[in-house]
Amino acid sequence: MISKLNLKVVEIEDLSPLVKRFRFEDPDKAALPVFSGGAHVSVEMPDGEMLRHNSYSLISDPYDATGYEIAVRREDQGRGGSKFMHEKVAVGDILKLSMPANLFQLDLRAKKHVLIGGGIGITPFLSQMRQLEMHGQAYELHYATHSREEAAGLALLPEAAHIHVHISEDGSRMDLGAMLADQPLGCHVYTCGPEGLIAAVAEQAAMLGWPATSVHSEAFTAPPPGAPFEVTIASTGQVVPVAANQSLLEALEAASVVVDYSCRGGGCGRCETTVTSCDGDIEHNDFWLSKEERAEKKKIMPCMSRFKGLALVLDL
Amino acid sequence: MSNTQFTPSITSRPVYPGLTSLGNVPAIMIADASGQEALKELAAADSSVMDQAHVLLVTTSPALADKLQDLRPASIETVSDLDAAVPSFERLLSTAKMGTQLYLAGSEGLIGFFSARALGSGLPQEAIQSEHRGPISRRMQCVHCKGVTEDVTTDPFTCSHCGLTLFVRDHFSRRLGVFQGVCVDAEVPGEVPETEEIQP
Numbered sequence: 001m002i003s004k005l006n007l008k009v010v011e012i013e014d015l016s017p018l019v020k021r022f023r024f025e026d027p028d029k030a031a032l033p034v035f036s037g038g039a040h041v042s043v044e045m046p047d048g049e050m051l052r053h054n055s056y057s058l059i060s061d062p063y064d065a066t067g068y069e070i071a072v073r074r075e076d077q078g079r080g081g082s083k084f085m086h087e088k089v090a091v092g093d094i095l096k097l098s099m100p101a102n103l104f105q106l107d108l109r110a111k112k113h114v115l116i117g118g119g120i121g122i123t124p125f126l127s128q129m130r131q132l133e134m135h136g137q138a139y140e141l142h143y144a145t146h147s148r149e150e151a152a153g154l155a156l157l158p159e160a161a162h163i164h165v166h167i168s169e170d171g172s173r174m175d176l177g178a179m180l181a182d183q184p185l186g187c188h189v190y191t192c193g194p195e196g197l198i199a200a201v202a203e204q205a206a207m208l209g210w211p212a213t214s215v216h217s218e219a220f221t222a223p224p225p226g227a228p229f230e231v232t233i234a235s236t237g238q239v240v241p242v243a244a245n246q247s248l249l250e251a252l253e254a255a256s257v258v259v260d261y262s263c264r265g266g267g268c269g270r271c272e273t274t275v276t277s278c279d280g281d282i283e284h285n286d287f288w289l290s291k292e293e294r295a296e297k298k299k300i301m302p303c304m305s306r307f308k309g310l311a312l313v314l315d316l
Numbered sequence: 317m318s319n320t321q322f323t324p325s326i327t328s329r330p331v332y333p334g335l336t337s338l339g340n341v342p343a344i345m346i347a348d349a350s351g352q353e354a355l356k357e358l359a360a361a362d363s364s365v366m367d368q369a370h371v372l373l374v375t376t377s378p379a380l381a382d383k384l385q386d387l388r389p390a391s392i393e394t395v396s397d398l399d400a401a402v403p404s405f406e407r408l409l410s411t412a413k414m415g416t417q418l419y420l421a422g423s424e425g426l427i428g429f430f431s432a433r434a435l436g437s438g439l440p441q442e443a444i445q446s447e448h449r450g451p452i453s454r455r456m457q458c459v460h461c462k463g464v465t466e467d468v469t470t471d472p473f474t475c476s477h478c479g480l481t482l483f484v485r486d487h488f489s490r491r492l493g494v495f496q497g498v499c500v501d502a503e504v505p506g507e508v509p510e511t512e513e514i515q516p
Contacts, residue, residue: 111438184412184413184414185412185416185439186414186437186438208414209338209341209416209417210440211442214414
């Protein structure tokens with residue numbers, strides 16, 4: 001299973017009305033493991049009876065072992081994880097973080113990197129940018145956001161010719177066609193943000209003849225809330241209730257049913273669980289299972305997905 | 317004559333599925349005297365494939381270029397051998413944008429030679445199409461002295477650099493664009509198997 005780091009919150013800063021930056025350090029100032037650009041950590045949030053986990057991209061320098069930083073956008077429609085971070089966490093608190101893991105690495109064979117971040121999707125690029133600077137690799141970064149007020153990333157981005165900020169409220173929208181049409185051979189493009197942006201970049205790149213292997217994305221999100229449901233554990237017959245603002249994985253953990261996991265954002269595949277029987281519909285919210293696998297209803301990713309129907313039995 | 321069918325081998329051995337038009341997109345095309353037939357067939361299937369195509373023809377016969385001119389490519393240049401094509405090819409690659417397609421037709425040596433240079437310049441593997449035409453001969457690298465022997469048609473063969481007798485492997489280096497030749501009589505010097513013609 002995943003080893004954990006107990007880290008102390010040493011700074012909390014408002015980057016925008018909705019986004020706060022948190023800095024974590026070892027309570028004894030011990031060096032933390034360094035990571036690679038695009039890596040994330042999963043943060044444990046003990047909120048009353050409920051133990052939630054959310055994954056956040058690290059935004060600090062990957063080679064800086066003195067601390068980890070994340071940026072958390074408050075999602076009032078979410079399960080309450082980001083709200084917990086915003087309202088309950090104070091400087092001096094000790095939180096449990098997973099070791100960094102990376103599902104959104106740079107392809108280091110690239111001759112140039114084009115990084116496109118929409119809204120809070122700017123976060124993985126903040127560490128990637130530092131890695132690229134360190135290695136002297138060619139890149140350009142595009143940060144797209146609705147308004148200047150919401151643009152939390154502005155405070156964290158240097159002013160440079162290869163850093164482009166597109167604020168749609170100011171009328172400076174991204175022109176994906178122009179951005180991708182003029183890139184040299186060996187260029188890779190990376191997108192993080194709303195699904196619409198990821199799809200638009202992929203579509204534009206394909207239209208211009210970019211092979212899919214040069215197009216990367218991360219649609220990392222927190223597990224969505226939904227209607228409460230129940231699952232049955234095949235080996236014991238135990239019935240596990242899943243609350244509206246709890247993920248299936250969190251509910252299994254609360255019931256002491258062991259499931260291996262890593263990203264908790266539907267991207268890594270580690271928590272893939274076999275479905276023994278399913279009388280109803282699985283709401284697949286992950287980015288791991290294929291269309292065919294979803295249709296078969298034989299697999300579920302408990303970190304993100306939910307269930308609607310009469311009975312779901314898991315092979316656990 | 318059409319695309320050569322090779323016997324299935326190890327994963328490392330390149331395969332040449334043949335050329336298929338991706339239409340009017342930026343393209344670089346390289347062919348030798350045998351391979352230029354494949355370019356003609358490509359253009360016959362879809363003439364728009366030539367609209368943005370820069371053609372390098374590796375041949376010592378200028379008359380072949382005149383015939384290809386009828387296909388109306390964006391540009392055409394004749395070069396006498398693989399090495400002579402390098403400056404023009406690198407100039408084309410240096411100004412090419414993502415989305416550019418590379419069409420290669422001719423010997424395994426030609427396909428390997430330009431694929432390796434294109435990959436080194438960042439052109440994605442998926443943007444390279446190839447069709448084998450002409451004689452079955454290979455560019456072989458001696459794994460001992462690293463010298464490359466061109467147009468190898470027999471197995472084993474003699475390294476043109478260090479003189480070792482080399483076994484022709486299907487093990488291919490994408491980075492260098494050459495097959496690997498390994499000393500065939502390292503255990504018992506002089507004990508060399510009978511020389512055979514390389515088969516497809």
